[in-house]
Amino acid sequence: MCGIVGAVSTRNIVPVLVQGLQRLEYRGYDSCGVAVHEASLDGRQPGGLRRARSTARVAELVEQVASEQVQGATGIAHTRWATHGAPAVHNAHPHFSAGPGVADVQAVGRVALVHNGIIENHEALRSELQAKGYQFLSQTDTEVIAHLVDSHYDGDLFTALQQAIKSLRGAYAIAVMHKDEPHRVVGARAGSPLILGVGNNENFLASDAMALAGVTDQIVYLAEGDMVDLQIGRYWVVDHNGKTMEAADRPVKTVHAHSGAVELGPYRHYMQKEIFEQPRAIADTLEGVQSVVPELFDGVEGDAAWRVFKDIDEVLILACGTSYYSGCTAKYWMEGLAGIRCNVEVASEYRYRKSVPNPRALVVTISQSGETADTLAALRHAQSLGMTNTLTICNVATSAMVRECKLSYITRAGMEIGVASTKAFTTQLAGLFLLTLALGQSKGHITEAQSDAYLEKMRHLPLALQAVLALEPQVVSWAEDFARKENALFLGRGIHYPIALEGALKLKEISYIHAEAYPAGELKHGPLALVDSEMPVVTVAPNDELLEKLKSNMQEVRARGGVLYVLADANTNIENAEGMHVIRMPEHYGVLSPILHVVPLQLLSYHTAVARGTDVDKPRNLAKSVTVE
Template sequence: MCGIVGIIGQKAVATDLVDALRRLEYRGYDSAGIATVENGHLERRRAEGKLRNLEGRLLQEPLRGHTGIGHTRWATHGRPTERNAHPHMNSQVSVVHNGIIENFRELKAELGAKGYVFESDTDTEAIVHVVTDELAKGLTPEKAVSQALGRLHGAFALAIIFAGHDDLMIAARQGSPLAIGHGTGEMYLGSDAIALAPFTDAITYLDEGDWAVLRRDGVEIFDRSGKHVERPQIKSVASSLLVDKGNHRHFMAKEIHEQPEVISHTLANYIDMAEATVTVPDLGIDPEALQRVTMSACGTAYYAGLVGKYWIERYARLPVEIDVASEMRYREPPLSQGGLSLFVSQSGETADTLAVLRHAKAEQQRIAAVVNVRTSSIARESDVVLPTLAGPEIGVASTKAFTCQLSVLACLALGLARARGELTREEEHDLVQALIEVPRHISTILRNEEQFEAIASMLSKARDVLYLGRGTSYPLALEGALKLKEISYIHAEGYAAGELKHGPIALIDENVPVIVVAPRDELFEKTVSNMQEVATRGGQIILISDAAPEAVGCKVAAHIAMPTACEFTNPLLYAVPVQLLAYHTAVIMGTDVDQPRNLAKSVTVE
C-alpha cells in the first residue's frame, strides 16, 4: 500500500514528485525517495521518516531532471533506513516498487554469482539487477523489462527509468494498481489517481498483468503476453482530498481488488521477509504462562476472530474463547487476572466491542486490539495495538479490512506458537512462506472475475441461499452469507457443513443454491459427503474449491476453481470468491452496493 509516482515532464520534476507523494501519505510509510534522469545519468535522494526529511535533503542537494520516479515506502524486506528506501538503482536502472517479490532470494543468489552487488536488504533491488542483466544481453529497455517480468514471482507494481533515456519510463502491474495520467507533452504515473489530480484528469488504469511504455507524447500498453492493447482513457473525479473509485464501478469493487496490495502491506508489518520469520509486538505477557485468550468482535470482525480461534488453538495450542461483543458485554464473563483479551474492529469505535474491552480491563486483563484506525478509541484504550494496514475502507460491507484482520491474526497465531515452543523454525518458515504467497494467489483469483457474474445471475433469482463449510471454512461460510444479505438483500445463512443434517437440510430443494466452501484439505471428504446429501435433494451446488468437480461424485451447478495453496492460508484466499459473489449479485439486483440500506460503516451505538 506504499505510494508510487512518476513524471516525464518538460521541466524539473522533483518538487512535483514530492507533492504527489504527499497526497499518498494516507497509505502510511516510513521512508521516501525520488530519482531522476539528469544529463543522461541517474541521480537519487532518499530519507528516513516523513516527506519533510526528503524535502530538507532536496534543499541541500537539488535534483533537476525532467524525468523521475518517487516512492513512499512501508518497510518489508529490511529495516526502514535510507539504505533500504526506494528508489533502488545502479548506474543503468532505477526502480520503485510496491508488493513482494517472492523469489528474490533465488534471484539474489543467481545474480550475485554473476557479479551483481547488492547494497540493500530489499527484494526490490533484485528487480534492478534482473533488468540490468537483460540489458547486458543487448536488449532495448522495453525488451529487457518484458523479459525481466517473466523472471519475477509475486504481486507487484513497478516504475522504472533508465540512464541515457530522458524520454522513457516503464510501468508494470501484477496485483497492485497503477494509473497513467495524460498531459500535454507530459505523462504521469501513480499508484492512485489522487496523486495525479493536480496535473491531469485524463487517466488510464492498467489492467492486471499489463505493462506500459511511457514517453512525453503518449503511452503504449501491453498485456502479460506482450500483445499491444488499448485501455480506455477516462475523466477522473479524484481530488487531493478524496479517495477515488478509480476505474471501478463501486468502492467495494475497488477495495476487493486492492487486497493483494493491502495484504502485502499488512504482512510486511509482522514478517521479516528476508528471514521468513514472524515478528509481533510484545504483548506484555508471558506466552508460555498464558492459559487462555478471550476474543470479542462484531459482524465481519467476529468471523475473522473465529478463524483466529482455529489458528491459535491449532498452532499455539492455546484455548480461545470468543463471543460476539453484544452478547459478551452483558454476560460479563469472569476473566482470570493477567489473562489476554483480544478485540477486533475495523473502525476501532464499535460500541459493543468497546464496552467489552472496558469490562476486560476492569478484570485486570491485558488488552490487545486488531484495528484499522490507530487513533480510534479501541486503539487508545488498549495495551497493545496490532494494526491492520488496509487503508481507508469506504464501502460499508467490509472486504479488505477483513482479509487484513485475518493476516494479522495469522501472524499472531504463529508468533504465539513459536513463543510457546509449539512451532519449529522449519515449520515457521514454511507457514510464513505460504503467507507471503497469498497476494499472488489472490491476484490469480481476481483475474477470473467473469465467472462470478454468471453465477451471480443464478443467485439473483433465489429467495434463500445456504453456505456450508468445515473447519476454518465455516467462518467463511458465515461471512459469505453475511455479505450476500448485506448488499443484495437476499436471505442467506451460513452453517457448519456437519450441522446440515441437524435441521437446515429441510430447506433444500431445487430452488435453493448451496454454496460450499471446500478446499481440498483434511476435512474435504467429510464436506463431500454433505454435498452429496444436498445433491440427492435437488439442491443447486456452487462449489468453491481447488478440487475438480469430478472429485465430489455428484452434480454441481457451478464451480469456482481456486489455486492450490497451503491449508493455513486458505481462509485468506477463500474470502475473495464469497466477496465477489455477493458483489456481482448485488450489482444485478440494482442495490446501493457501497451504502446498503439500514447499515452504517461504524456502529457507534448499541
C-alpha cells in the same frame, strides 16, 4: 455511522463543513445538515442561527446551502444514521432549541446541537422538559440534549453543556453553539469518538480525522469524559473531573488523513475497488515483517508483548460482525497451531452476561475502525474484571481501540469506504495469523523455522489473491443465477465454516437476499428441510482432511434436488454436472486457505447486488462505523 464536523473561524466555514461531511459519507447515513451562526462571519451583522437539512445525499445539501446562501464562520454539521425517529427532515441534525413555549425554532433558535450516540434516558428527560414548556418537533433523543442545554444556559455555553451532560445516561459525542456566543463551539464525548483539529487562527471538531483531511493535520484526541471549548485562535480541554488538561496530557499529533484515499478510480463501486485492493492490502500489512516475533505486537506506550505472551494461558477474542468471523477463524489457528485455548465472543453480548474472568487471558479485540462501540464496551468490561492483558487488531492506528489496549497490531488495509467489509477482513486474518505464530513461538509449539516457513507462504498471498481475482467472470455467471433467488445456504467445515458465515453475511448485507451459513455436518439436523431447487447452496470445498465428509454432505443436498455452487480446490475430484456448478480455485493454501476462499464469496455478493440494482456501497439500514449500541 453518524458523523460530526464543527468549526470556529474567521472565514466562511460552510464549504469546509460540507466537505467534511462528504469525507464521512462512507460511514453510512440517511440525513444530513449544517447550522451556522451568521453573525460570526464578520462580527458586525446581527444574524443568529441558521440551518439547512436534507434526507438526500450531501451533494444535495451542498446545492441547498448555496442556493439559500447559508454562510457563517462558526458552524456545526452532521450526517445522521437513524436510531430514534424515522429518516426525515424534522429528525435530521442539527437540532435547535428556542426556549420553553417557542415552536418556531427556525426563526428564533437559541441553541444548535449535533450528537452521535444514544441517550438511554431520553424519555424521562423529555417528560421533564415538556413539563417546563419545551416543545419537541422530532422523535430523536438528540433534541432532548438541545433543550437541556438551553434550560441550563445562563450566559456561558461551556457551563450549560457541563451541567446538561450530568443528566445524560448513554453514549454521546456532542457539538453545540449558542446564538449569544457567535465565535464559540463547545463539545463533549463519552462513549463516542470526538477529536479536535487545530488550525491557523481556527479550530475544528470532528468525529473522525478524515473529515478534516486537507484542512488541518494537527489533531488532539479527546479522552473519555472530556469537554472541549473552541474559540478563534484558542481552545482548552477539561477532563471528566473538571480539571483543565495540560498540553502533555492531550498532545497535538500530526495525523495524515489523505483525502485521495476515497477516490473511486476506474471501478464501478468502492466495494469492487476494495475487493481488488486486497493483494496490495495484504502486502502492505506484511511490509517490514522480516520474522514473526512478539515485538510485532508491542504497544504504543512501549509495552513489551513478549512478557505478556509468556504469562498468558488463554486468548479471549471480542468482536462484532465481520470482525467476529475473523476471530472465529483465528480460533482454529490458535488452538490448532499455537496450542493455546481460544474463546471468541460476540462483543455486544459479552458484557451483558456473567462470565468467569481469567486474569491470565490475552483479551484480543478486532475492529476495522477501532471505534466500534460494542467492542470498546466489551474491552472495558473485560478490563474491569481484572483482565488487563489486552491487544487489538485494528486498521486505524490513532483509534480509541489502539489507545486503550496495551498491545496492538495495525493492519494496513487503507481506507475502506464500502459498508460491507472486504479488505479489512482479509488483513485482519493476516494480522491474526501473525499473532498465532508469535503466540505459538512464545509457548514453544511453533519453532522459529516453522514460523519462517509460514511467513514465506504469507508473502506469496498477494500473488495467490491475484489468481483468485481472475476468477471474477465465472463468479459473475453464478451471480446471474443468485439475483433471481430470495434465499441461499452457505456450507463450510472446520476452519472454513467461519468463511461460509462471512459469505452469507456479505450476500444479505448488500443484495438483501436472505442467507444462512451452517457447518456442513449440521445439514441433517435441520437446515436440510429448506433445501429444494430454489435454494442455492454455496459450498467451500478445500482439499483438506474434511473433504470426504464434505462430499457426503453435498450428496445430501443433491438427493433433495438442491443446486450446489462449489468453490473447489484442485484434486478434489469435484466436477461440473447437473445441479453442480464448480469454480476451481487456483491452488490449495493449507491453513491460510480461508484468506483465499473468502474472495470469490465477496465477488459473488457484489455481482449479485449489482444485478439486483441495490445500493452496493451504502446498503439500506446499515452504517460503516457502528459507534452506538
